[in-house]
Amino acid sequence: MTELKEIVIENWILENENVRHNTSVFFQTFGQQLGTAPVVLVNHALTGNSNVIGENGWWNDLIGKSKTIDTDYYTILAINIPGNGFDGNSENLINDYKEYTIRDVAKLFWKVVFQLNIESLFAVIGGSLGGAIAWEMAVIEPNLIKNVIPIATDWKATDxxxxxxxxxxxxxxxxxxxxxxxxxxxxxxxxxxxxxxxxxxxxxxxxxxxxxxxxxxxxxxxxxxxxxxxxxxxxxxxLLKTNDITRGRKEVETIIKEIKSNIHIISIDTDYFFVANEDRETYEKLKFLKENIQYHEINSIHGHDAFLIEYKQLNEILDNVFNITYINN
The missing domain is CATH 1.10.1740.110 (Rna Polymerase Sigma Factor; Chain: A)
Structure with a gap:
């Protein structure tokens, strides 16, 4: 496992206007050194963490040397949601959990990105909760991500x-x-x-x-x-129920149209958690308003967890996004 690094965010203003001072945020990087290569931010799911590859890496089938997201070409950044416990320090766990929202996490992730002197991101990718955070990050900074890839997720919490x-x-x-x-x-x-x-x-x-x-x-x-x-x-x-990029903002069509990023929505046809039909509806609403939005669907009997199982289909979908040959031509 690569070294777990700490960064301190002095002022983290929550959606409810409360301020968290000197928040410790833990992250890992893989592949190329920061500042030398395009950066891919990988957002973890509910019980996940920043250890995306290597020993106990939860996305080894997608990311690594000569993999679809090639660590010989990209810098991989993975940030732990504060309070997920991966740093092993019980003092950093959060008790007043209902004070926080996905939007708060997305804002914090941008603070980490900027404090690391990263000016833009080649991609933000994540499954489930991580994908919902990716949606929020794209809304907060609509010009700073080249590719937004929310997988097995939604821009909103359904009933x-x-x-x-x-x-x-x-x-x-x-x-x-x-x-x-x-x-x-x-x-x-x-x-x-x-x-x-x-x-x-x-x-x-x-x-x-x-x-x-x-x-x-x-x-x-x-x-x-x-x-x-x-x-x-x-x-x-x-955090899952706080997911809504329209809260206090405009309607979803206007919000997503303003995102300059290429958006690659990836659903799973049998997902009983983030159901695919919600993403299909989003795509149908937006495909005539935004040229650079695409919809892909993984076919699987395995449901929501297929984004961690059907790696062959996922790799095929993402090849055009990350393949160096396509990018350079």
Whole structure:
């Protein structure tokens, strides 16, 4: 793992006008040295972190030497959402989690980018929560990102999303085993009935007589318990329902039309979390208003998690964005 670096943001003004002073933000860089190559900002998902490649890297199939996002050509920057606990310092966890929004995180990420003397970004890419932050970053600085790539996400929280956030929040605040139980529920939104049928086929484990699906869910619950903290889970879950680039602004058509970036919306046809039809509607609204917006769809039985599974399709979609041959011609 590359070194985890710290940067201190003196004044972080939240949407509610409260000010957070001297906020420690932790980040990692991969590939080329900052200032020597185009910068790709990778935003992590709900239980993710800045360790995108290498040992335990969660996007090794997409990013790396001679990969689609080639570390021999790009600088990869990944910033931890404050309070996600990846720095290992419990003092940096956030208790008043309902004070924060995705817009606050996006503003903070721009502060980090500017403090690192980065003038523009070749791309901002992220899946799920990370993609929602990418949408906000593009609205805040509509001229400073060449390619905005929100994957398995949306520019807004739907009623379905808000409902699931409430269920998760209730589990996290009322269960005697909150992280474990919340994760079990979440896994059923991240996958599909077809995916689980394909994987488990109603098999029973001979060792403990439980269905394999039960063992799998319990495993994911225990695994997250071992590496994630309750305050972090509460914050990340809450952020999802604050997703709305139109809040206090103009209508979505006007807002996105003002973004100068190329926008590559990538959905998953079976996503039961950020449903693909919402992105299709966005694209249909905007394709006649903005020339440089594209819609792509990953076909998979695996649902929301397909952006971490169907790497072949994702690589094919992103090749035209990141392939050095295309860029230089």
């Amino acid at each position: 379905w999303m808000i409902a699931n956030v409430l269920v998760q929040d209730n589990i996290l605040n009322n269960s005697s085993n909150p992280i474990h139980d919340a994760r079990i529920h979440a896994m059923l939104i991240y996958r599909t009935p077809q995916s689980l049928k394909y994987k488990f086929k109603r098999k029973i484990n001979s060792g403990n007589s439980l269905f394999e699906i039960e063992n799998w869910l319990n495993h994911h619950g225990k695994k997250l318990e071992s590496r994630f903290q309750l305050q972090a889970y509460k914050l990340m879950n809450h």
